[in-house]
Amino acid sequence: MSEQHPSVTGDRRRWLGLVVISLAVALIIVDSTIVNVAIPSIIDDLDISSTQVQWVQESYTLVFAALLLVFGTLADQWGRRRMLIIGISIFALASIMAALAPTGEFLIFSRVIQGIGGAMILPTTLSLINATFRGRERGIAFAVWGSTIGGMAAVGPLLGGWLTTEYSWRWAFGINVPLGILIVVGALFAVTESKAAHPSRVDVVGAVLSVITSASLVFGLIEGRTYGWWLTADDLTIGDWTWPLTISPIPIVFAVTLVAGAAFIWWGLRRQRRGQSTMIAFSLFRLTSFRNGNIAALIVSLGEFGIILSLPLWMQNVLGYDALQTGYVLLALAIGSFGASGAAGAFGHRFAPVWIVRAGILFEIIGLVLVALVISSDTPWWQIVIGLFVYGFGVGLATAQLTGVVLVDVPVEQSGQASGTQSTARQFGSALGIAVLGTVLFTSLGSTLDTTLESTIPDAAAREQVVDLVVDSSGSAIPALEEKSPEAADAARDAFSDATRYAAFTAAGFLALGLLTTISLGSGRPREDEETGTPEPDTTAAPAV
Template sequence: MESSVEKIPDRRRWLGLVVISIAVALIIVDSTIVNVAIPSVVDELDITSTQVQWVQESYTLVFASLLLVFGTLADRFGRRRMLLIGVALFALSSVAAALAPSGEFLIASRVIQGLGGAMILPATLSLLNATFVGRERGIAFAVWGSTIGGMAAVGPLLGGWLTTDFSWRWAFGINLPLGILIVIGALLVVRESKADELRRVDAVGALLSVLLFTSLVFGLIEGRSYGWWATDRGAPDFWSLEVSPIPFVFALTALALVAFIAWGVHRQRQGRSTMIAFSLFRIGSFRNGNIAAMIVSLGEFGIILSLPLWLQNVLGYDALQTGLLLLALAGGSFIASGFAGASSGKLPAVWVVRGGILAEIVGLVVIGLVIAVDTPWWQTAIGLLIYGFGVGLATAQLTGVVLADVPVAQSGQASGTQSTSRQVGSALGIAILGTVLFSSLATQLDDTLPEQLTGGTRQQVIDLVVDSAGSAIPALDERSTEAGDAAREAFSSATRASAFTAAGFLTVGLLATLSLGGGRRRDDEAAPQAVGIER
């Protein structure tokens, strides 16, 4: 086994970066491409608003829950090997999603996609961390991060085109040829790497982490359906108590968190492997960076759930027009990627991150202020451009800040941890902002519906609009123009509330970055260390 980065030809390393970036693009595009296709999915498969959230969350939740597990397994069995398995599984499950005959089947396919995505993401970060050093590592991380920011915006455009000109099913089917391209490229130009020290997988810790994240997101999504305390709108068939199951689910979350930490610390004291290297949290940049990454991700990607629904169901855009408008976000991200690459090594990375988060906040505030039933496209585009610029800056540099002082030998666990922080933040963002959107929609619609609609009829209209995620608004227009106008006004108000809530979380994330350092690795100035590169 060779152990020096310097023996890898430059050209092959940079070609490997291209392949790794395409692999990252595959999973990020898929997490956003679905958003513009959701109204078409609702129409064809007749899914509810709760299922709309689960189409997103089933992917993100499994993704977040298993990143730590597969980060550790990649270090042990080979990072490129894990990447290849993940891409193959992701592509095959995408085909299953494209052929889904029902909402339940689609959600199940998304679960398997999340499994594949959880294999891919930590492997890509570990491969970069093991392949590049010094200023080149900063450039590689900037490319990796900018790919995330840019693809988060390109996804809706691609999804809009495929949904409008072909079918929403092609939004998933496109992953098969991309997956084949990545597998071929990885076999040709990406070298295998493993950790020098092989660690046993902490099975109990893995189980507790899955239980923790699953119960937390389940409670956040299903709370508005089952009631946060009392069973307001019914309960599962197996539930007979008057108290909602949600408080018990959150209690399980708290117990799982305590048990996960206690078990991990116990194993660490015994010198055994853990899901998270708790010793790494003694490193200030790693600890504070993970907190910031989670909060920032919570605010970043949650708003992407509500905007496409508002644009299509309130303003009447089709999927392609929605994707074209969201291209402003991509434009901002790509502009930021150029700035981030040029500033690498010249400006402290943490200042670039702070500037990016501030731009995101400004962009979301602009979007929130202009949202109305008759908003012209260019006003929304301005907010999205500013927001996208911020996403590109913050995402490109935050990874480097988080991993700044982490020893290369622990890069797999460290990158898995920071990826988990981001994905947990994204999952919470979709759950929380989705709950804000649909809860606000129900409240606002109750306030704005005509007074002559009373009792069961009024609640029926509210349930129809909320459960359809707004796609029933055009049909409601045919029955009552006044009710349709009220629904559009309520959906606009709810989307505005979601945007301002996201800006609030990003403000907290910005404050969290004040405790971060400059983002320079200790080993960047030293000679390259052994990283376990196989020929």
């Protein structure tokens, strides 16, 4: 299949287009992190539970991950710039809905719509870069793209802290509207349309199966502690209907995940053998760099951003920081990430990209361990900053280079599918990371606090009431608990600190596993002739179908 793409020579507008594309990435990354520091204010204003706290994050991430493949494929066929503009428009409209949300349920619904818009944006930005730039310029473009992700992941909390403290948490969503308008105008002016020359029909069945697989898995991980991992925890009722089984619905949901996932793979391979279009370009997995790179990306993402859920809650509810102070502390991550982008540029020509990825993951592990070791109910801010800076430095090194490693051998005409697959691996890993680390945080918080309070509150029913209050409020009830029982409040702070430490160590463990998966990756250097810009044959993998 031939490819329609913009000229890669003599077009200065494409560098301005890269700025617009990076702003689009910044919009969705900032939004996914800006909410973290606003959560305590949202809890107070809308009176949402700890499960709803996770769903404010996960409803966005879940839909985002589930639809990346769909929109990555559609962007190749309908036009990548068109898909980008539609995605930005939907995202901005959903942001207005979120800013005006009167209840937690409506806020979660608005985040679902945001996830749809975000899923249109992210793979499209990658495929636009892949179609527009060649050779070393593509490496520079990916570095800018990746550095934007790393830096904005920490700028988001600072911006969210300022808006929440000075104005309202609602402005954490409202800020997306003027940014969205700016990006749409910039895309119309500076981003050239590109798409596949001969579009194929969309695999509707594959799309539905991919959504079911992703949605059921993340739902089970989030709701497992609420409904019970095996046996039903409490009476489950929806209106007048009561769950009739002793077994929890969670094992059934996981069974749906397995069946839908197996069916997705079977269906895709079947269509591929018939020469029909598929949601995932299964033939690309014959490329060693693409296959192993996606596995590494998924595992690394499990630990890379999930910890950002627990740290703002801990700093505000245990250390007593306000949203803006929390943002200032998390700014260390952004500074580290931006510093890493400069280091990667200086040493990128001396070391293979895969070694920069490994160094980045190692820095991330060290940073998280440093943070975990200093977490307590009275940790000074500067000790947190040191670990976050090291962690951010690692994020900046690893993010862009890993993207380049994954896509280095992918043909341009399949860049949308490949970008969607790579983005799905990362976002799916991120969704699982938030779900798993959120479960670790709140489950360990409940068990640790219950054990600690046994001597202070001997009555089991009264103790359970206090534990549920702290857990369901995600720790925001601790200041109010201080007035009634200082001892219980101190125990809650210590338990929340322990739970945050466990979450940090869990994230570091995922990253360590991700580091091991990079052993199987190649160098990640582009196989292109520098003079002609044509790809050299890939002798390590079967040709793509």
